[in-house]
Amino acid sequence: MEETAQNPDLPLLIIDDDEDVSRALSRTLRLNGFNNLLCLTDSREVLPLLRRNDVALVLLDITMPHMSGDNLLEKIVGNFPHLPVIMATASDDLEVVVSCMKKGAFDFITKPIRASRLLFAIKCALDLRELRRENEALRLKETGPRLKNPEFFTPIITADQQMGKIFNYIERIAPSSQPVLISGETGVGKELVAKAIHTASGRKGMFIAVNAAGLDDEVFADTLFGHIRGAFTGADTSRDGQIKKAAAGTLFLDEIGDLSLKSQIKLLRLLQEKEYLPLGADTPRKTDARIVAATNHNLNQMVAKNFFRKDLYFRLYAHQIEVPPLRKRLKDLPLLVEHFVSLAAKEFGKDRLTIRPELFLLLENYSFPGNIRELKSTIFDAVSRQQGQILGLKVFKDAPSRNDEAAALDSQNSRAKITFGSQLPSVREARQCLVLEALQRSGGNISLAAKLIGLSRQSLSQYLRKHKIDLPL
DSSP: OOOOOOSSSSOEEEEOSOHHHHHHHHHHHHHTTOOOEEEESOGGGHHHHHHHOOOSEEEEESOOSSSOHHHHHHHHHHHOTTSOEEEEESOOOHHHHHHHHHTTOSEEEESSOOHHHHHHHHHHHHHHHHHHHHHHHHHHSOSSSOOSOGGGGTTSOOOOHHHHHHHHHHHHHTTOOSOEEEEOOTTSOHHHHHHHHHHHHTOSSOEEEEEOTTOOHHHHHHHHHEEOTTSSTTOOSOEEOHHHHTTTSEEEEESGGGOOHHHHHHHHHHHHHSEEOOBTOSSOEEOOOEEEEEESSOHHHHHHTTSSOHHHHHHHTTEEEEOOOGGGOGGGHHHHHHHHHHHHHHHTTOOOOBOOHHHHHHHHTOOOTTHHHHHHHHHHHHHHHOOSSBOOSHHHHHHHHHOHHHHHHHHHTTGGGOOOOSSOOOHHHHHHHHHHHHHHHTTTOHHHHHHHTTOOHHHHHHHHHHTTOOOOO
16 A cells, blocks of 8 residues: 655644644645644643654644643744744734734634635745755755855855855855856845855955946046056045955956946956056056956847957856846745845834735745845835834835836736747636636735736626636635
8 A cells, every 4th residue: 555645744733722623624634635733732732742743833722721822822932933833713803913923923814714724824834944944954955065164155045056056166166266257137146146255265355346337447447456646637645456455355346247348458457467557557566366257247248249358258257157036046035035024123123023924925926127136125115114013015016016127128028928829718718817827826815816917906806706716725
């Protein structure tokens, strides 16, 4: 007889003093594929059990004898901070909800418990647990060769496998003195990657960053190479350039694709000869700084159009790193959101804010043209406006419509989003497929599904009732 795999790998713990409720919940969960369950009716047995056994999550009734659910919640969160707890109660009193969320509950559902709501809450909790576990595995034991020094990459918050491969690549090239070219869209964290390269290299000098965007030839040369006294009108004293400050360290040149051709020639000499000439000087000076450059442009295309020197491009191309955009790193969203909400709450002097599971679904369905930088700005804006303890969704829902650039891009690529087979669907069939896909992506959240396809919540609700469409479990 074939064995049935345990789902999930660790048990779901149901805590309710009413045995009939426990049996009903267990039956619902088993019918929906969850066969690894534990049930307790005595709240006094919970903490000893958790000390003996690992569990995936806790479904906890708030009204129980011996020890109330909210008191037990505090003890579970205090002793097992990474264990998601879903509270269940017959009361939908807002004060009770907020109190439980402030004490660390992951989610809150009211009795009588609807199967769809219960399954959605459990799915979100298990997804977050899996992301946290994958992130820990990435930090300690990467998918490629084990990182020798994972602490070098601590500032980069990620659970993404591709980023793990980048970390391994950085460790391999760290001892090299050859240039590194980092490419990626605006806001993906190219400077953090450059700092990781510097840290992993063990260089004793400083990490010096120069943004080349908007610098004309003279300002670029003066910034990078410095000048001697009398080099030009007003140069009453000598000035060291950033390249000298980066001695024995790393010089990070951001937005390298914005350099003029004249400035590119000066940079090429620095890379080829490892020497530079301060403005007004006659004798070249040597440097041992490592050059790390970054761009959000496609330099290969720029070379083809004669906007970027081919010899400089190949000189920079000794080592290459492409940082993936946030829309291709969706596993990082919960980690980044939690991190930025915590930072923002601290900056604005607010207490710990609870993040609703719906927020992650909303963000997963947005393309983030500004990547991590945009996510951080949006979160800080949302936290600054927040009055209560539960982080609202309004700022996040409005963000895409406020981004004109994203809206224009979506308009240009609207046909690319849709593919058809040899036989075209009817308008009715296409509309129903679109609604079902939106409901699937939103986890059955009608408000979010309506937002994704440009309808009001009322219109979508009416459509679902008219066509007798059930919400996905």
